[in-house]
Amino acid sequence: MPTGPIPILKIGSTLLVTIQIELHDTVVDSFQEDVLEEIEKSGASGLIIDISALETVDSYVARTLANTGKMAKLMGTETVIVGMRPAVAATLVRMGYFMEGIHTALSLEEGLEVLGSQAKVPDTE
Amino acid sequence: MEILKLDEGELKRRLAFFELSDDDFQRLATLKSFAERWTHEITDGLYELIMAQPESRAFFLDQATLARVKKLQNTYFLGLFTGNYDLNYVRDRLRVGAAHERIGMPPKLYLGAYRRYLALIHSRLLEYFKGNAAEAAKALESIRKIIFFDMALAIDTYIAAYLETMTRHQAAIRELSTPVIKVHDRILLLPIVGTVDTQRAQQIMETVLVQVVDQQARVMILDIAGVPVVDTRVADHILKTTAAVQLLGAQSILTGISASVARTVIQLGVEITRVHTRSKLSEGIELALSIVGKKIGSKTARAGSEEA
Numbered sequence: 001m002p003t004g005p006i007p008i009l010k011i012g013s014t015l016l017v018t019i020q021i022e023l024h025d026t027v028v029d030s031f032q033e034d035v036l037e038e039i040e041k042s043g044a045s046g047l048i049i050d051i052s053a054l055e056t057v058d059s060y061v062a063r064t065l066a067n068t069g070k071m072a073k074l075m076g077t078e079t080v081i082v083g084m085r086p087a088v089a090a091t092l093v094r095m096g097y098f099m100e101g102i103h104t105a106l107s108l109e110e111g112l113e114v115l116g117s118q119a120k121v122p123d124t125e
Numbered sequence: 126m127e128i129l130k131l132d133e134g135e136l137k138r139r140l141a142f143f144e145l146s147d148d149d150f151q152r153l154a155t156l157k158s159f160a161e162r163w164t165h166e167i168t169d170g171l172y173e174l175i176m177a178q179p180e181s182r183a184f185f186l187d188q189a190t191l192a193r194v195k196k197l198q199n200t201y202f203l204g205l206f207t208g209n210y211d212l213n214y215v216r217d218r219l220r221v222g223a224a225h226e227r228i229g230m231p232p233k234l235y236l237g238a239y240r241r242y243l244a245l246i247h248s249r250l251l252e253y254f255k256g257n258a259a260e261a262a263k264a265l266e267s268i269r270k271i272i273f274f275d276m277a278l279a280i281d282t283y284i285a286a287y288l289e290t291m292t293r294h295q296a297a298i299r300e301l302s303t304p305v306i307k308v309h310d311r312i313l314l315l316p317i318v319g320t321v322d323t324q325r326a327q328q329i330m331e332t333v334l335v336q337v338v339d340q341q342a343r344v345m346i347l348d349i350a351g352v353p354v355v356d357t358r359v360a361d362h363i364l365k366t367t368a369a370v371q372l373l374g375a376q377s378i379l380t381g382i383s384a385s386v387a388r389t390v391i392q393l394g395v396e397i398t399r400v401h402t403r404s405k406l407s408e409g410i411e412l413a414l415s416i417v418g419k420k421i422g423s424k425t426a427r428a429g430s431e432e433a
Binding site for chain 2: 082089094103104105
């Protein structure tokens with residue numbers, strides 16, 4: 001299982017984070033820090049978090065993900081969570097997390113669509 | 126057998142509860158000659174009772190059937206005295222019970238017939254032991270134990286058969302209760318009909334979410350026109366489902382909201398702002414189409430639009 005920081009990719013003005021490891025409390029804390037720093041550094045207008053590899057999400061992770069989105073928004077960055085699994089969605093609503101203020105999309109492609117014109121795909125750069 | 130979980134351990138527990146010991150097994154084995162001597166008379170006595178009542182007679186209307194079941198009855202009776210009561214014995218007894226359940230013989234007749242059976246056995250035992258009441262009583266006690274053991278198995282097969290039917294029906298109802306329909310490219314519809322309890326609500330949520338992801342649906346329409354009563358709990362379940370759909374990245378539309386449901390929901394103070402709502406399903410479908418960038422139009426620009 002890979003450890004260490006979760007890689008943050010930059011495509012145009014969009015940051016892409018694919019979470020492929022189970023999120024423990026310490027990992028999720030440093031993930032939030034890294035993402036926010038990257039937003040500050042790059043001035044990205046959109047953030048896509050792909051959680052399709054996550055089979056379970058606990059309340060701490062859910063709260064941190066939701067808060068990260070809100071914090072990003074304060075910095076002018078829209079967040080889209082993509083690829084959430086049915087079981088994860090069911091757990092989140094049962095715990096009362098509705099992820100207000102954060103966009104969601106079925107796939108990465110649609111996540112980019114949601115960000116719309118803000119997502120500058122590399123070929124125009 | 127599977128439902129009853131009849132393994133070696135269970136067999137031991139059953140035998141112990143009916144207080145069937147090696148003494149009984151040996152005594153039963155020694156009564157074999159008694160059984161062979163009297164089995165035909167006892168069977169005939171039993172069928173006297175059965176044929177005397179219209180309700181029980183109805184199961185044995187022709188002579189061929191009667192002759193066959195009497196023969197089986199003799200085999201059954203002799204089986205009581207083999208002295209060998211293992212899982213094969215249990216399996217055989219379950220078959221007997223299952224056969225009676227299959228033809229629809231109600232347990233009251235089954236148990237009632239056993240009562241006559243024991244009485245017949247008792248009087249023949251007295252004869253066999255030539256009035257030695259103590260010996261006859263001992264023999265009867267052993268026979269009573271094994272017969273009650275058999276009766277328990279028979280009743281268990283009845284219950285197991287009913288349980289199986291019930292499980293099958295429940296599965297059928299579950300399947301029927303969440304028919305997710307593909308209305309159009311990337312638009313799904315779930316008409317909810319009937320009462321929504323917690324278990325069904327969970328199943329609805331599960332089915333809906335899996336379908337949305339599997340079919341990559343953009344819009345999920347939940348039509349609740351067929352839900353008789355929408356109280357706080359039902360509303361909460363449905364709204365949780367729509368919220369979860371949204372978390373997946375699809376939109377949800379709630380349709381079939383009648384005036385009374387609208388009134389209840391607002392009076393109950395259920396917050397319903399996160400989801401698109403429409404009163405009619407057709408309006409919901411129109412909205413869904415507009416979300417995926419399509420619309421319903423009439424064939425000709427103006428004529429015929431009234432009819433369509």
